[in-house]
Amino acid sequence: MTRFLLLALLAVSSTSSAVVIRHDLDDSKYRVPASELPALVDMPGEGHGVLIAPQWVVTAAHAVTWQTEIKAVVMNGISREVEHLVIHPGYRKPPQELINQILTTGDATLLRVLLASSDDIALLKLVEPVTDVSPVALYEGEDELSQIAKIIGKGATGTGAIGYAAHDSHRTELRRAFNQITSAHGRWFCYVFDKAPSALPLEGMTGNGDSGGPTLIQVNDQWLLAGLPSWTAASGDARTLRLGLYGQSSCNVRISHYVDWIESNMSSQPQAGG
Template sequence: MKIILVFICFLIPILVQPNPIIQRHDVSESDYIVEENAPGFMIDLPHEGHGVLISEQWILTVAHTIFYDYRNKKLTINGSEYVIQEVIIHPNYVKDIPEAYLSGDSKPFMKFLYSRSDIALIKLSEPVKNSNPIELYTNRNEKDQIIEIYGKGATGNGLTGEQQDTRANQTLRFCRNVVTGSDENWLTYVFDPPQNAIELEGMHGSGDSGGPSIIYVNKKPYLAGLSSWQYWDGDLSDFKAGLYGTTAYQTRVSSYIDWINNYIKNR
């Protein structure tokens, strides 16, 4: 089971964090770099990873990007600073990974990652001025649709995997892929080699956690997923992130619509 979880486990750092887009080896790196029209709804979090502005005062992210108490921490959005007022972790998210899962056969770790709800809400102390939040994708027809994935951090390609020494560059990249699976709480896609890939195919990697995956409807973007982890089959010591054939897991936003809306309405 190959695992790249977009959260940081210092014992297996690469396993638990998607990085800023791993690309096809036969396509120029510059084609994946976002130089203009960066999505205004993508927010950098205090420690690492991203969140997505879904209303003037609320950010959606994956729970494993919340490394400590973020209350009163500041976020820079549209050039202004905003204070985090509250963080709400989904009740079915389990933070502590059993130590026995962090070495040897990957199956127990993969099962652990699959079983939890990797999602969280962040409330800001005041609405974002001139905000451009993205609407949530509420339909359950994600399978076979093309998603557009954004992130910053390390990059690499499907032949060699991700290169951790590129992580500090914090370059915004994007890629595309096709949703191959839609389980109850997860969307999945496979990083195919060029002969089976779509144009600008790629996958998330270390540092991309919580970054948006977008479905376009009539040219309008909707938030369908949040980068979370990658599947690995085998011994954890052999794990290599971002190789062709790897399956990526995204938190499925449509599964959490009621949970999200209930908190925003009642807070």
């Protein structure tokens, strides 16, 4: 099966952070310049990460494991060489047999079970420390429930009324939106894409093409990295389902659950010039 078909299939319950917007608001209200988050990292082709230390980027494991090798990423308009990847040992890649079953039957139930039990997180160590961009601090609190989150991404877009198709572009313009976290436990926190009058003024959700991008929570005047968009909860035939519709939920890797793993891996590696 081609990579496109695999990504389209995983879109039913595993992709992330582009920004899908309300149908009753103009797209210009969601567009933002690159200065909104210089620490946003573009993976080759598609997918995101976030700079969290001068030499370290965090991302979703599934955003990097479909590629045989990642030699460089782009941040703040500059290519940065990658020294190596660290994939969480608990990450579970969907087996080909399961993918084939879903393509035959359209039933992605067992894929969602697998994704929910996987540690979908990875680190990239850069060859040289970044000096022109400030890293984003990690959100370490466990009180994400009911908080307002900001999501940022460049991937597929659409509106909650009609969603978007799997073949739509997975890299578009930078957008940001907001949503309220409705559940938080263990590996994950999730939120629901609501429509007016229940929606936030700039309500939105994640979509295809920017897996591993930032979901941020504000503490005082600082936006901290709380999550990484990972999978979307949506029901229906996986082969024909449209994503980005009102009522669907986006589930994010919960950074607070992985702080110890992140910090232990970064501290165990020598820094450039050290």
